[in-house]
Amino acid sequence: MNAPTALAPAHCPAVAILGTRGIPAAHGGFETLAERLALHLASRGWRVTVYCQREVDRVAPRFETRMWRGIECIHVAVAQKGAAATLAFDAHCTRHAARHWAVCLVLGYNGAVFLPFLRLRGRKVLTNMDGIEWRRPKWSRAVRGFFWLSEWIAAWTSNRLIADHPAIADHLATRRPRGAIAMIPYGGDPVEAASTGPLDDLGLKPDGYLVSIARIEPDNNVLSIVRAFSRRRRGLRLVVVGRLDADNRYHRAVRGAASDEVLFPGAIYDRTTVQALRFHARAYLHGHTVGGTNPSLVESLWAGNAVIAHANVYNAWTAGPAQFAFHDEDGLEAAIALTLGKPDQLAPARRAARLHAARRFEWQDVLACYEAELLALAGLPATPVPTAKHGRAASSEPVP
Structure with missing residues (x-):
């Protein structure tokens, strides 16, 4: 020794x-x-x-x-x-x-x-x-x-x-x-309030957008998220936070599938900005299919986000039973339409997100x-x- x-x-x-x-x-x-x-x-x-x-x-x-x-x-x-x-x-x-x-x-x-x-x-x-x-x-x-x-x-x-x-x-x-x-x-840490300043800088309004925060990779379903959202006019924005490389074929496909309602602000590491984007979002989109307890998903629960997550064993345990799930692109579009067309469905999911985070994370x-x-x-x-x-x-x- x-x-x-x-x-x-x-x-x-x-x-x-x-x-x-x-x-x-x-x-x-x-x-x-x-x-x-x-x-x-x-x-x-x-x-x-x-x-x-x-x-x-x-x-x-x-x-x-x-x-x-x-x-x-x-x-x-x-x-x-x-x-x-x-x-x-x-x-x-x-x-x-x-x-x-x-x-x-x-x-x-x-x-x-x-x-x-x-x-x-x-x-x-x-x-x-x-x-x-x-x-x-x-x-x-x-x-x-x-x-x-x-x-x-x-x-x-x-x-x-x-x-x-x-x-x-x-x-x-x-x-x-x-x-x-x-x-x-x-x-994770509870997020009870967040400045709207970062939203102003991006031309966004509270409750006027959905947000995805992830590495832009196939196993995170970012292309499916962009395609499902861009099938029709939504009247609000989709914010896709993550680095895009013009030399990456998948990244080019993601950009090519986006309507003019999709915003790509790039990778953001400033905590204040990321917290504000989560806290003020209509809902958080999470397409991850591989991995365990995802830190970004945990942080979204602590921010009180309603979550639309890919239906797999990892996300089901992490997000809890009160959130929205999708198996494919059609199911994802249906979940997006539900969160946009029936805002009364969001309040129970938001309350459940905080309770679930406090119980596990x-x-x-x-x-x-x-x-x-x-x-x-x-x-x-x-x-x-x-x-x-x-x-x-x-x-x-x-x-x-």
């Missing part, structure tokens, strides 16, 4: 968070989770290290340490781009973390090929296994094979696995015994469950955590 280093004093528990682009959060659900958990643990006496990716033209130096709100952020410079940069970043983070005595929380399994090195150096590893990435149709056969193998490596290399959805826990149970799996979803409960898992791996006494009545830590909760 390695002796504690300066990174992890002997008198306090230590955790290193790997697998994200870093904090403060600016990109997605994993970064938000990393930021919220790091702040929570730091406030409770943990020594917290978060690895942050920094893409540069020339590496000098490789590692830079900066403190942010009591958290040690290690910025790792990589000169590569795209997927190569991510793999290089994961490799350098793993090598660095292996030299320091801390429990390692790994978010995602893209860099799973490096996890055996952490175990060989005696590190305890807790891995959030994210969604079933190798099932996404956008990937080539070779990439799917890489993700399939990475999932197996992460499943068997990690000491413990976290599933963010009961269906993901069921899937992981085909790789590892259920006793090695904890089910902990994402969290409170940050305080989510972070407490993560801390309990980390304490157990560190060999330290556990503090009280929420019971499994909300489905947070129950690896065997059935899927409806």
Whole structure:
């Protein structure tokens, strides 16, 4: 066993968070989770290290340490781009973390090929296994094979696995015994009010638009959403938030299918703007077909959105039974027509969204469950955590 280093004093528990682009959060659900958990643990006496990716033209130096709100952020410079940069970043983070005595929380399994090195150096590893990435149709056969193998490596290399959805826990149970799996979803914050300023900037009015916030990819059904909405004049807008690339065939198809009532503001990472778009929308459209508990869907429930979601096991559990579902493009158009033609149907769905979010997706409960898992791996006494009545830590909760 390695002796504690300066990174992890002997008198306090230590955790290193790997697998994200870093904090403060600016990109997605994993970064938000990393930021919220790091702040929570730091406030409770943990020594917290978060690895942050920094893409540069020339590496000098490789590692830079900066403190942010009591958290040690290690910025790792990589000169590569795209997927190569991510793999290089994961490799350098793993090598660095292996030299320091801390429990390692790994978010995602893209860099799973490096996890055996952490175990060989005696590190305890807790891995959030994210969604079933190798099932996404956008990937080539070779990439799917890489993700399939990475999932197996992460499943068997990690000491413990976290599933963010009961269906993901069921899937992981085909790789590892259920006793090695904890089910902990994402969290969110209530949005009780939001400025209309961001709407003004986009030429929108409260309750005068539907909104979709997602990566524009086939498995998120963005093309179907745009086509269903654009079949006829609606008298309000559809706002599709996400990056569009003129060189991407699917993105060109999405633009080509849009009527003049569809607005493409691009990718938006400003939290105030995104919150305003959710809070003031007539309804939130969610076409995801692959994955577990989607952070954007959780945040929409906390904003009190009526949700129109693709009918699958992931969305059904996350959104709850009071929202609107569709199986195909015709069903989606019918759901859109219902929300536009019968606004009285929206109030019950909006109330149910907030109640459902409070029952399943409170940050305080989510972070407490993560801390309990980390304490157990560190060999330290556990503090009280929420019971499994909300489905947070129950690896065997059935899927409806």
